[in-house]
Amino acid sequence: MTNAVFTAAQTSKAWPFEEARKLVKRFPGGKKDAEGNLVPVLFETGYGPSGQPHIGTFQEVLRTTLVRRAYEALTADETGQGHPTRLVAFSDDMDGLRKVPDNVPNKDVLSANLGKPLSRIPDPFGTHESFAHHNNAMLRDFLDRFGFDYEFVSASDRYNSGAFDDALRNVLRHFDDIMGIMLPTLREERRRTYSPVLPVSPSTGEVLQVPIEVIDAEAGLVRFTDADGTIVEQSILGGNSKLQWKVDWAMRWVALGVDYEMCGKDLTDSVRESGKIARALGGRPPEGLIYELFLDENGEKISKSKGNGLTIEQWLTYGSEESLGFYLFREPKSAKSLHPGVIARAVDEYWQFREKIPAQPVEQQLGNPVWHLLRANGEAGGEGEALPVTYGLLLNLVGVLGANATREQVWSYLANYVENADPAAHPALDGLVTNALAYNRDFVAPTLQRRKPEENEARALAALDEELAATSDDATAELIQNIVYEIGKDPHYGFESLRDWFKALYETLLGSSAGPRMGSFIALYGIANTRALIAEALEG
Numbered sequence: 141m142t143n144a145v146f147t148a149a150q151t152s153k154a155w156p157f158e159e160a161r162k163l164v165k166r167f168p169g170g171k172k173d174a175e176g177n178l179v180p181v182l183f184e185t186g187y188g189p190s191g192q193p194h195i196g197t198f199q200e201v202l203r204t205t206l207v208r209r210a211y212e213a214l215t216a217d218e219t220g221q222g223h224p225t226r227l228v229a230f231s232d233d234m235d236g237l238r239k240v241p242d243n244v245p246n247k248d249v250l251s252a253n254l255g256k257p258l259s260r261i262p263d264p265f266g267t268h269e270s271f272a273h274h275n276n277a278m279l280r281d282f283l284d285r286f287g288f289d290y291e292f293v294s295a296s297d298r299y300n301s302g303a304f305d306d307a308l309r310n311v312l313r314h315f316d317d318i319m320g321i322m323l324p325t326l327r328e329e330r331r332r333t334y335s336p337v338l339p340v341s342p343s344t345g346e347v348l349q350v351p352i353e354v355i356d357a358e359a360g361l362v363r364f365t366d367a368d369g370t371i372v373e374q375s376i377l378g379g380n381s382k383l384q385w386k387v388d389w390a391m392r393w394v395a396l397g398v399d400y401e402m403c404g405k406d407l408t409d410s411v412r413e414s415g416k417i418a419r420a421l422g423g424r425p426p427e428g429l430i431y432e433l434f435l436d437e438n439g440e441k442i443s444k445s446k447g448n449g450l451t452i453e454q455w456l457t458y459g460s461e462e463s464l465g466f467y468l469f470r471e472p473k474s475a476k477s478l479h480p481g482v483i484a485r486a487v488d489e490y491w492q493f494r495e496k497i498p499a500q501p502v503e504q505q506l507g508n509p510v511w512h513l514l515r516a517n518g519e520a521g522g523e524g525e526a527l528p529v530t531y532g533l534l535l536n537l538v539g540v541l542g543a544n545a546t547r548e549q550v551w552s553y554l555a556n557y558v559e560n561a562d563p564a565a566h567p568a569l570d571g572l573v574t575n576a577l578a579y580n581r582d583f584v585a586p587t588l589q590r591r592k593p594e595e596n597e598a599r600a601l602a603a604l605d606e607e608l609a610a611t612s613d614d615a616t617a618e619l620i621q622n623i624v625y626e627i628g629k630d631p632h633y634g635f636e637s638l639r640d641w642f643k644a645l646y647e648t649l650l651g652s653s654a655g656p657r658m659g660s661f662i663a664l665y666g667i668a669n670t671r672a673l674i675a676e677a678l679e680g
Contacts, residue, residue, distance in 0.1 A: 144502045149213045152506040155429075155472060156203075156210035162427040163211050163400060170215060170223045171399065180224040183208050184398045184426070185290075186389075189233045189258055189275035191241055193282040195452040195478070196404070196434075199468045201229065201288055203431070204402060205516050206469070227290045228396065229283060233259045233272035234295040234382040236338075236347030255346035257382065259296035272296060286461065287517040293396075295388075300379035305360065307395035308376055310421050311336060311387065312357035317420040318387060325413060336387040340380050341367045347382050390414040394423030402429040431472040437479035450478045458579040459483035459531075460571060462513065466490040469509040480583055487531040487572065495526040527569055528558045529664065534576040535584060536656045537664055540649075540673065543585035547573055557617075557664040588651035592680045597644040600633040605674045608667050615667070621659025648677040 149157055163181055170178045185200045187193070204227065212222025234257045240250045246264040250271065253261040258272035268274040272294070280292055298304045311318065318336045326334055335352045344367045355361040360377040374380060383391055389410065392398065403411060408430055415425035434442045455464050458480055467476070467486040493510040505511045514522055537553055538545050547563075550573050555561040563570035593601055607623045627633065628641030635641040646655035649670075655661070662670045 142502075145213065145506070146216055148502045148506050149210070152503065154210075154507045154512065156206040156512055157214065157506065159207040159400075159402075159427070159429055160210035160214050164214055166399065166427060178223060180226040181211060181399045182397050183225060183227045184392075184396070184401045185227070185229050186401070186403075187229060187231050187279055188235065189231050189272045189279065190235070190237065192243070192275065193279050193452075195450065195455065195464075197279070197282065198286065198452055198464070199431075200402060201227075201283060201290065202286075202465055202468055202516065203429070203472060204400070205288060206512050207400060207402075207429075209512070209515050227288070228293050228398075229279065229288075229290045230392065230396075231272070231276050231279060231292070231294045232388070233257070233276060234299050234347075234379075236382070237261055237271070255344070257296065257340070257345075257347060259294070260345060289517060295382075295392075296379070298395075299382065302378050304391070304395055305377045307391045307421075308337075308381065308383075309357055309360055310394075311383065311391055312354050312360065312362070312376070314420050315354050315357070318417055321413060321416045321420065322384075322386070325409070334384075335364075336384050337362065337376055338382045338384060339364050339372075339374060339376060340382070342372060342374060343368050343370075386410050386414045387417055390417035390421060390423075390425075393418050393426055394421045398426045400428060401426045402431060404433050405430055406433060429472060432475040434478040435475050437477060437481060439477070442478060450480065454480070455483060458575050458582075459487050460490070460568070460575065462510075463487040463490045465513045465516070466493070466509055469513060480579070483579070484531050484535060487575075491525075491527045491530075494522065495524060497523040499524075527572070528566065529554065529569060530656075530660075531572050531576065533656045533660055533664060534572060535579060536650060536652075536661055538576045538580040539584045539588055539652065540665060543581050545577060545580065547577065550577070553664060553666065553669075556666050557660075584652075590649065590651040590677065591647050593644065593648045593677055596634040597648060598678055600627050600630075600635070600641065600644070601648065601674050601677055603627050603630075603633070605671050605678075608662070608671055608674075611667060613667055615663070617657070617659040617663040619659070620662045620667075621657060624658045624662075649673045 167181065171181050173179050183204050185204050187197060208225050208227055212225060215223040236255045237250060237253060237258055240247050240254070244250065244264045249262050249264045259270050261271040263269065263271050263274045265274050268277060276292070276294060283290055315336065322334060322336065323331050333349060333351060335350065337352055338347045338349060339352060339362060340346070341348050346367060348364065348367065350364050353363040355363055355373060360375045361373060362376055363371065363373045366372045382388070393401070393414070411428065411430065418425045436442055452464070463483065463486040466489060467482065490510060493508050497505055497508055497511055500508060511523070534550070538550060541549055551561060551563060558566065604624065604627055607627070611620065611623065625638065628635055628638045633641070642655070642658065643653065645658055646652050
């Protein structure tokens, strides 16, 4: 890291640096142990393993990683080495299963085990030790797929091994303080049954939502009424209990020494109350960012039960991983629409920002989303690289070729425009060809409908055909664009503005109300093929 980057990072307004400066302020000179040695700043992300990892999981790990890298940049020494950091991906797999998910086989296996910790329920998929182990494996595979640097920690391992026992004793010592924090936030009915500690029933194995009485905090001993109505005295240590959510979050922050964790706006109250509990336990709540949630194309909040969102697999079907990171980077405190219509723009903007980096002053580089994304999982390089064809232009080409277009067809047309048009020489573009074919098949082709040109539009199209007939097949996109411009500006054809002329081209030739730079499209599609399109339009 250069001195210029280090200096610019200290005042950069890019949100990862603004978040990282909270940690610099928290630990002037770095986080240190009792002997004064630097120890890692701990970042955490949480995961509820009752379902599959999703786009929100990716978002949280990516954004946390970006803050982590920004903190390392802010604390870099003359060799470029920043202060040590760790990222823990925590799975809350001691939770009791509340309902059976829709997307699992052998639902009766889960139905028979409702209320039990996720890590103590048989795996309905039949591949792992428990339902939680199956979903935890999916989480690790998911994070590994994107190259994240993290350590996996599960609640079941910590509770069952006794690693959380001291923290649980601490909760019992401060039981009354915690009740004083939580009870005022609850409805009257809930207050009567609320307990910070949820014992595991010795008779059913279920996580019980019952009041408890602390008998001996140091021994971890409590009294409660079991599911069968008997009064039980039992230790909460060694996996015999699970803490209530907000208490559990606070306990984990203190026990693990978490310094930074972000969350969605829906957890705003939880952050506040868990912070109070962490202080009651003698700890310090982590720094963090509260980000806005996703909306669908109608502006409604995305809901798993409604199925109105966009999965990460869907995004990667229609766009690139880099474009997803780019979309998630920007304005985390603003609500984002998450639907297929945002993908194409995100792809093209990612590459535009990537191409700009080398020409930007260092202050602007640090505000460039792609500067951060390229460093998320190490110094990846690639600054200044550009696509030879935009994704928007690819979509227009594939749209003309139709729903049954093939990858080979698309590459044959790309040869008109791209030097060395070999998929192996342009792997990023080749990936987008596959994305564009899928996007066109599912969203574009069903909506395309070319209209018949108006009389003045037909005259202009005939003039364009005549000009193209006299133009060399290897004419540049710029030359062709000038031809298109001149026809649109000619008062003989009666267009009030160039916008009207281009709209006519899009609607009569491509079947859409918007489209690409026509010079680029014609150069890509080929002059002869474009003339055939014009002929079809003129025939009505």
